[in-house]
Amino acid sequence: MSNKAAWLKAEKERPLVVEDAPMPVPGPHEVIIRNHAVAINPVNWALQAMAIFPVQYPFIGGNDAAGEIVEIGSEVKDYKVGDRVLAACWANGTPEGQANSAFQLYFSAKDEFIAKLPDNTSYAGGSVFPLAMATAASALFQKDKHGLELPKINPESQGKVVLVWGGGTSVGACAIQMLVGAGYDVATTANGRNLEAMKELGAKYVFDYTKETVVEDIVSALKGQDSVGAFCSVMGPDIIRCGQIVDKIGGKKFVSTVLPTNMPTTEGLPEGVETCNVWGDTLFQCEVGAVVWGWITPALETGALKPAPPPLIVGEGLGQAQVAVDRWKEGVSYQKVVFTL
Ligand SMILES: NC(=O)c1ccc[n+]([C@@H]2O[C@H](COP(=O)([O-])OP(=O)(O)OC[C@H]3O[C@@H](n4cnc5c(N)ncnc54)[C@H](OP(=O)(O)O)[C@@H]3O)[C@@H](O)[C@H]2O)c1
Known part of the structure; x- marks a missing residue:
């Protein structure tokens, strides 16, 4: 060889x-x-x-x-x-x-x-999957990051909703599938042409991020629900929009991001909204890596996880x-x- x-x-x-x-x-x-x-x-x-x-x-x-x-x-x-x-x-x-x-x-x-x-x-x-899933999982599940429940096979409903901004990204598509696999109701944004695909990944609520009214649309759909915050899979001003949404709908005022750990979080978040940055390669430095990587094979087998995008x-x-x-x-x-x- x-x-x-x-x-x-x-x-x-x-x-x-x-x-x-x-x-x-x-x-x-x-x-x-x-x-x-x-x-x-x-x-x-x-x-x-x-x-x-x-x-x-x-x-x-x-x-x-x-x-x-x-x-x-x-x-x-x-x-x-x-x-x-x-x-x-x-x-x-x-x-x-x-x-x-x-x-x-x-x-x-x-x-x-x-x-x-x-x-x-x-x-x-x-x-x-690898880097996109490692990044999404590190941000969503590490205890010192978003700290959400981990995916499993045959999850029970958490009765809670989470927003994934950018479900059409590789990181966002992994986030949606893992969060559905953890029993959360997932709301997501994507380009209008990809909204049907977002539903196929298991998202319950889908919004076209190119629409001017997207923030108001999300707030009116999710207000009053038990929210555990948002994960923003794109960098830039959408982090602020996620912050405005979690501020208005109530529940956990937290936005996990894909910003590398050495990059400052965008300024302008509403007061009281917390964020976290992430390095995808920290996944295996705690128990999250083994659980998520252990979930991949059975989830692919059952169809709970699909190659996406x-x-x-x-x-x-x-x-x-x-x-x-x-x-x-x-x-x-x-x-x-x-x-x-
Ligand atoms: N910190 C880390 O360790 C780490 C690791 C990996 C990735 N990342 C970062 O994570 C981000 C996502 O990476 P990726 O590989 O998943 O990207 P990707 O798949 O290449 O993203 C492309 C997708 O982004 C969508 N998009 C662009 N702008 C958007 C917006 N404003 N709102 C919603 N969707 C939007 C596009 O939608 P359309 O369909 O409209 O074109 C397209 O479908 C990147 O910024 C990357 O640098 C960070």
Whole structure:
């Protein structure tokens, strides 16, 4: 076996260059995966175009992958060679971390970062989840963040409502499905053309965010209900709009956000409304990671979790990594850009 990667050879350089890469070796709790599908996240573009955080070059990026296990470490218990899995890759920019990056044919992943794909889920379908789900779950369920109830199979109704602003984003689509899986009634905003898809994800109330009256519409629909706050899956002034909504409808005055931890929360929130920022890669630093990753496989099996947004496959081969990043930058509307391998 030999490995190849789509390398970012130097800061802000493009295109990514396909060249040989070291063949990863599994640590005791790691598996080696033959990659079959890679999904694109905003950070993949931002790192290449804007060098938003320091990494050592040449660098292998990519956070979302799905493939087949070809080797297992000595302490791995629940997986075997041949298992089809999705994997979270943290691509943390250190030479050791390069092995756990998605833009390559073979990569390593800790056994806690992977989840089996049932027969009803393709590699492309499985690849849409890792970073989006890790981000949404970290914000929604960590005790020092939003602190909501965790998803389970066959949940009982909580009798409470939560707003997910931006259900058409990858992070928002994961948030909706996990919150429905935790028994919450979910209200969400999306582009008018995607509202039906939001209902299919389980949202009870859907609103077109492009309408001028969206804030008033949400307030009049949710006022008086037992609200546990809002999760805003887009950055910018919508965080303020979420703050205004939770302030007006009553209940928990809390807005969890996707703002990275080192970024200030937007000013202008109504008094008394609290927020939290998040790093998706903190998911496995507490019990939330194991519970959420443990929920993925049975939830996919029962249909409680669907690959969403649906994969938009741009092509096959590592040469498609740059094409896929560029395609994301052109704009997506409830689509997850994926290339296959
Ligand atoms: N802090 C972290 O660790 C972390 C990790 C991952 C992601 N993030 C951040 O989370 C955000 C979402 O990422 P993603 O990958 O889920 O994005 P994405 O899927 O690429 O988002 C695209 C979607 O956003 C929708 N959208 C754009 N503006 C909107 C608005 N004002 N209200 C509602 N929907 C809107 C678009 O809707 P249309 O259909 O109208 O085009 C489109 O469907 C990004 O800002 C990303 O940087 C943070």
